[in-house]
Amino acid sequence: MTEPHRALELMERLVRLVGQTGHAHGMKPAQWDALRYLARANRFSRTPGALTAYLAATKGTVSQTVIALERAGLVEKSQHPGDRRSVRLELTPAGRAMLKDDRIEAVRRALARLTPARAAALEDGLQALLSGLIAEGGGRPFGLCRACRHFGKDAHGPGRHLCRLLGEPLTHAESDQICVEQEAA
Amino acid sequence: MTEPHRALELMERLVRLVGQTGHAHGMKPAQWDALRYLARANRFSRTPGALTAYLAATKGTVSQTVIALERAGLVEKSQHPGDRRSVRLELTPAGRAMLKDDRIEAVRRALARLTPARAAALEDGLQALLSGLIAEGGGRPFGLCRACRHFGKDAHGPGRHLCRLLGEPLTHAESDQICVEQEAA
DNA sequence: CCTAATTAGTATCGTAACGATACCAATAAA
DNA sequence: TTTATTGGTATCGTTACGATACTAATTAGG
Numbered sequence: 001m002t003e004p005h006r007a008l009e010l011m012e013r014l015v016r017l018v019g020q021t022g023h024a025h026g027m028k029p030a031q032w033d034a035l036r037y038l039a040r041a042n043r044f045s046r047t048p049g050a051l052t053a054y055l056a057a058t059k060g061t062v063s064q065t066v067i068a069l070e071r072a073g074l075v076e077k078s079q080h081p082g083d084r085r086s087v088r089l090e091l092t093p094a095g096r097a098m099l100k101d102d103r104i105e106a107v108r109r110a111l112a113r114l115t116p117a118r119a120a121a122l123e124d125g126l127q128a129l130l131s132g133l134i135a136e137g138g139g140r141p142f143g144l145c146r147a148c149r150h151f152g153k154d155a156h157g158p159g160r161h162l163c164r165l166l167g168e169p170l171t172h173a174e175s176d177q178i179c180v181e182q183e184a185a
Numbered sequence: 186m187t188e189p190h191r192a193l194e195l196m197e198r199l200v201r202l203v204g205q206t207g208h209a210h211g212m213k214p215a216q217w218d219a220l221r222y223l224a225r226a227n228r229f230s231r232t233p234g235a236l237t238a239y240l241a242a243t244k245g246t247v248s249q250t251v252i253a254l255e256r257a258g259l260v261e262k263s264q265h266p267g268d269r270r271s272v273r274l275e276l277t278p279a280g281r282a283m284l285k286d287d288r289i290e291a292v293r294r295a296l297a298r299l300t301p302a303r304a305a306a307l308e309d310g311l312q313a314l315l316s317g318l319i320a321e322g323g324g325r326p327f328g329l330c331r332a333c334r335h336f337g338k339d340a341h342g343p344g345r346h347l348c349r350l351l352g353e354p355l356t357h358a359e360s361d362q363i364c365v366e367q368e369a370a
Numbered sequence: 371c372c373t374a375a376t377t378a379g380t381a382t383c384g385t386a387a388c389g390a391t392a393c394c395a396a397t398a399a400a
Numbered sequence: 401t402t403t404a405t406t407g408g409t410a411t412c413g414t415t416a417c418g419a420t421a422c423t424a425a426t427t428a429g430g
Contacts, residue, residue, distance in 0.1 A: 243417075243418055253415080
């Protein structure tokens, strides 16, 4: 049935409004999305491939977006140490500066104006909805490192954690970033 | 400050995933958005201008999207009775049929899988967030007709309502549609 | 009335997004 | 050592989009 489901209408409208915040400073929505992702992804996840999974796009499209960001001096590429096919992406200082003028801050401010209870309920609902969509569609959750089943808390001492999947040490700061390999604990 | 606000990350990701549902049947996301809007908007709101406000785009862009839908036989234009500048948009039977295959139904299904309490809290949070964004950005809410301050319930008898702003009668079905002129009661 | 000013919409341009397809090089599997 | 897979780029055609310029119909001001 096509029962209206007001929440769906609200989602659609919000998608539109949030999407249209991405036309500032001569940049495009997809470029902002990529920039924001790179600011929040851990070092294993700052690659064109992980970005492709995050954006749910095709790799050709993402490749072009990354090239545009590179030309604009907002992102730099380097080689992955162990795999010469793989590319590492890093924000440049200019890229980080650009994020300070991100118009999506308007959404963050609107979130901050909600009552704490409402905001918490919204976050909970969004998380549940996203999980449901990912379960149906086969995407990746891109959850926080510290909430991952491969996360070895304090494995190397207090505040010095471990990714058991990749066998790599993790700083405390890194454990708060998102990861392409994350699976809920 | 730039405290991460997990809800914002979830929103961004959801925006992406929901947006990418719009590539089915040779159509584009903006075309689905327009089609869905026309299915839910009341007769005063089925115009290129109202669609422009809803999509938060520019009228040039929307004009082209509408032309594409018209060429595809999904939408028909007619003249507004009283104002010869204005264009009325109507879904054709083919347009309504197309909506039955809307891939955003995946989102509706994911919503339906939430517990009722969670779904209600999500709807409440989304509504509050959207209101906040609109208050800051100056958009229109596009709320339901029956929740409008111009809504005259049963003004012409039981189930025969009135829009006091436009002086037009409203059927019961119409009072459940969204309106470009809506202002919360 | 008559002239602005406003409103509703279209046309055109240039850039980016996007899926699709084809391709290349490095790595992993057989 | 083939062969398959993986990570990424290149190119094409269509659409999205903002920007700008335009037309025609309506409304406001004098």
